[in-house]
Amino acid sequence: MSISVHEHYRRLLLLPEPWEVTKVEDDLIGQSVTVWLRWPDGVKVPCPACGKPMPIYDRMPERSWRHLSVMQYRLELRCAVPRCDCEQDGVKTMRVPWAEPGSRFTLHFESFAVAVIAACRSLSQAAELLCLHWDSVQRIIEQAVERGLARRSLDGLSLVGLDEKSFLRGQSYVSLMTDLTGRRVLDVVPGRDTVSGLKLWASLSKEQVDGVEAVAMDMGASFIAATQQAAPNADIVHDRFHVSKPLNEAVDHTRRDESAELAGEGDDTLKRTRFLWLHGTVPDDRKQHFESLLESNLRTAKAWAYKEQMVEFWHQPDADAGNAFFQQWYRSVMSSRLPRVKKVAKTLKAHLGGLLTYFKHRISNALTEGFNSKIQALKADARGFRKFENYRTRILFFCGRLDLAPHLPSAPTHSIP
Ligand SMILES: [Zn+2]
Numbered sequence: 001m002s003i004s005v006h007e008h009y010r011r012l013l014l015l016p017e018p019w020e021v022t023k024v025e026d027d028l029i030g031q032s033v034t035v036w037l038r039w040p041d042g043v044k045v046p047c048p049a050c051g052k053p054m055p056i057y058d059r060m061p062e063r064s065w066r067h068l069s070v071m072q073y074r075l076e077l078r079c080a081v082p083r084c085d086c087e088q089d090g091v092k093t094m095r096v097p098w099a100e101p102g103s104r105f106t107l108h109f110e111s112f113a114v115a116v117i118a119a120c121r122s123l124s125q126a127a128e129l130l131c132l133h134w135d136s137v138q139r140i141i142e143q144a145v146e147r148g149l150a151r152r153s154l155d156g157l158s159l160v161g162l163d164e165k166s167f168l169r170g171q172s173y174v175s176l177m178t179d180l181t182g183r184r185v186l187d188v189v190p191g192r193d194t195v196s197g198l199k200l201w202a203s204l205s206k207e208q209v210d211g212v213e214a215v216a217m218d219m220g221a222s223f224i225a226a227t228q229q230a231a232p233n234a235d236i237v238h239d240r241f242h243v244s245k246p247l248n249e250a251v252d253h254t255r256r257d258e259s260a261e262l263a264g265e266g267d268d269t270l271k272r273t274r275f276l277w278l279h280g281t282v283p284d285d286r287k288q289h290f291e292s293l294l295e296s297n298l299r300t301a302k303a304w305a306y307k308e309q310m311v312e313f314w315h316q317p318d319a320d321a322g323n324a325f326f327q328q329w330y331r332s333v334m335s336s337r338l339p340r341v342k343k344v345a346k347t348l349k350a351h352l353g354g355l356l357t358y359f360k361h362r363i364s365n366a367l368t369e370g371f372n373s374k375i376q377a378l379k380a381d382a383r384g385f386r387k388f389e390n391y392r393t394r395i396l397f398f399c400g401r402l403d404l405a406p407h408l409p410s411a412p413t414h415s416i417p
Contacts, residue, residue: 009035013067013077014409016097018043026073033070037079039094045082048101049089057085065099067106074131077106100406103143104136111405113140118398138390141397148402154179154186154208159361161216161239162200162223163368164192165375167391174391175200175223178371180216180363184401185371188392197226209234214361218242219351238354239364240314246347247307250340251277254303257340269293270300277304303341306333319359326352371399 003011006021015021015037023036039045044053059080067075083093098106105113113130117137120126127137161178173192177200178185189199201209214235217223219242227236255277259270273293275281277300282290294301309329316322326348333345348355358364375395396402 013037013098014411019097031072032074032076034064034076034078037077037096037098039079039082045084045094047084047086047089048092048095050086052086052088054084054086056082057091058083060093065104065106066109067098068108068112097409100143105140107406107408110140110143111408113137114144114405117141117144118404123394138393142393144404145393145396145400145402147406148400148404149396151403152400154204157182157204157208157211158213159216159363160186160212160214161363161365161368162197162227163217163365165372167388174388176368176371176395177201177203178365178368180365180367182401183367185395185399188395190388192220192222194222194225194229197223198230201226201230214357214363216242216363216365218245219347219354224354235357235361236354237357237361237363238351239358239366240311241365241369243310243348243355244307246344247310247341248278250338250344251300251303251307253340254338255300258299269296270298299338302336303338306336306338306341313355314358316359319356322356322359323352326355371395374398 005024009024010019010021013021013035018040020038020040021035022038023034025034026032027034039056041056043056045056046052047054059082062078062080065077065079067077069075077098079096081093081096083091085091093101095101098108100107100110103110113126113132116129117123117126117140120129123134123137123141126132127134130137132140157179159180161176161180163176163178164173165176166172167174167190172190174188174190175192175196176185177187187200187203189196189203204212209231210233212231212234214237215223215227215231216237216239217227219238224236227234252274255270255274259273262269263271270293273290276286276290276293294304306329309332313322313325313329316325330345330349333341336342375398397404
């Protein structure tokens with residue numbers, strides 16, 4: 001093979017005719033290679049709007065695109081892109097085959113960057129590996145999400161979840177809509193009130209809303225009101241995660257009350273036992289201790305038992321059995337002397353309809369709980385998080401299951417002579 005350096009680069013870049021490489025420069029000290037590309041004079045340019053070949057009007061000032069490195073050198077493409085004068089669409093800048101309009105990176109670089117960002121634990125780490133400024137990483141993420149949302153299909157969407165997450169160290173909240181079947185976050189809006197719920201519903205088309213059969217959510221008034229208003233035909237399901245949360249809190253509050261009372265009498269039985277009462281967290285060396293606490297006459301132990309009993313509710317075969325189970329559980333709780341648990345039981349009774357729909361759809365927001373660790377990691381890398389928009393974009397990038405990378409020009413399948 002004996003071809004010129006220009007031709008060598010033209011082939012490696014998969015540049016279609018009549019694009020030419022007009023100059024290649026290396027800077028060994030600066031560790032970079034620069035390649036100049038040109039659309040030849042006198043050749044008509046396809047109008048980016050209508051596709052018809054039109055004469056060159058003028059050329060834009062030269063600009064550059066970062067490409068994948070060549071060996072250990074940073075590779076940059078440069079070009080003064082022609083504008084065409086279309087009879088129909090006016091003066092337009094032609095589309096170049098190596099990059100998306102407005103991007104400072106080539107399709108290959110952007111595609112690689114998306115993969116690196118997705119694989120990294122933090123954006124700072126991605127910025128370092130890619131030798132990019134943090135702002136550029138943020139811009140690549142925004143572009144990727146925009147691309148992914150434009151390509152996304154919501155056909156067959158039928159089971160969704162509404163949930164809230166804290167934002168900016170718990171000072172404020174965002175609301176999320178998730179696709180429970182597709183296991184993806186569909187959208188994120190600021191706040192957690194009825195307006196937030198309505199905004200999430202408004203992110204779907206009317207046909208998509210009509211297709212939604214059931215929605216998993218907590219027992220707060222906001223999402224219920226928003227759903228009754230925007231999607232009146234969808235069943236509301238208060239799933240197990242949103243029921244176990246207030247029950248766990250009731251156990252914790254009971255323990256705190258009782259521990260304070262006991263401490264007043266010089267009894268430290270409940271000291272340092274908080275984590276034992278939270279579901280599934282008893283380590284082997286504390287098991288015996290925990291069992292002795294359960295056998296005691298503590299109110300905390302009774303509250304814990306009611307919380308554990310309620311888990312059985314979700315294992316009932318159908319809504320009738322679920323209803324019978326609940327009524328019995330409720331009577332038992334109401335005959336106890338556990339005000340914290342009684343309060344939760346009353347809330348559950350008021351929302352019983354939404355608990356029993358579980359037996360029809362069997363959905364839960366477990367998925368959203370699963371996203372928590374990912375979102376937590378995103379929050380830890382809080383640079384730029386003052387802006388809600390950045391938070392939303394990153395959640396969609398990491399939890400939206402979007403097709404994020406630019407589509408690459410296909411490589412030749414056989415050798416070119
Ligand atoms: Zn045109």
